[in-house]
Amino acid sequence: MNDSTPPRLSRESVVRAALELLDEVGIDALSTRRLAERLGVQSPTLYWHFRNKAELLAAMAEAVMQERRQQPLPAPGQSWQSWFIANAHGFRHALLGRRDGARLHAGTRPQGALFDDVEAKLGVLCAAGFEPVQAIGLLLAVSRFVVGWVLEEQAGPADDLAAGNGPDAARHPLGANGWQELAKESPDAIFDRQLRLFVAGAEGMIGQRTG
Template structure:
């Protein structure tokens, strides 16, 4: 009997073969040698299938204990693991982006990331928004990284051909860095910028709380309009 796990595994294999644009329920049914209607016993629609695939991609991400020291270093380590998990599958970032999966693998990664930022001493809002910022950065960077694999250098060539230094002097000056192919260094640089911003959110020494002035409190009470 066909199981949901088999459907998801087959969908991931098909994704590697044909990419997200080629992944259809009909093709998946053919790969499993079943009728398309059979798939809907296991997933309601393609969106649910994509969410199950995204959850499966994160199976090993955050499963092992972190190696880095607690705090921002662990957040950086986890960001690298998330990127690796998305890169492991063709169009992995496209599959993962836009899904809001509430399943164990995805929740564990989120819990680890939030915990690392809390260990760093950040206030709770900075923890939550910082986690979103890191996640969005990883998805966006990986999305572009995977797209570059299909351009085979055509993008930089088009940019070079269109670049008029007299009209776009800043682009011309930075061109060699803009097309720098060291994606590891670029990814790490972006993470350093994000974590530098998060460090700026660390609270300074708390100011002493002044005791309430009972006379001022009384004056405010007397000025309160009658109901």
């Protein structure tokens, strides 16, 4: 291995190529060997920038969030509730924007500039009346909800709520009724309704001291 970093590669160019490869082959087929082939280098060259595949995947997940960076602060006059909902929608669409985006993100933690965004969001929630532990718990809960939701979206068929896929109305009338109503709505609308359950529950925590 040479004593200097190959000049034609940068950390950013490696991540960009890795995301393009992810969209083409999916996370299971993504390997440093295939990435090196795409970049026209030997696999050890990548270790100038990333010590292992796990570190590369973490950088890719961070890049996905930066691509569609969520609104860290409410717009003038915007309520914390509408800002919170908009952020969650933005997070979901960022994950949906990449093949296996939810699997890529699962298990990662904020790093780098993303900690600044987290701190700004916590500031908004604390200004609305939440204690820090409540605010960070709420962000954690909705983050895991969104990742889990998108995991299901990306793993299952696009028409999994089609009317013909639901329960039998004779045996399960309540389930069939609910299923048929959901089948009339868009995936965005269904997600939005469930997301608002978080807001409704969170509103009840304001003013309640923990511990």
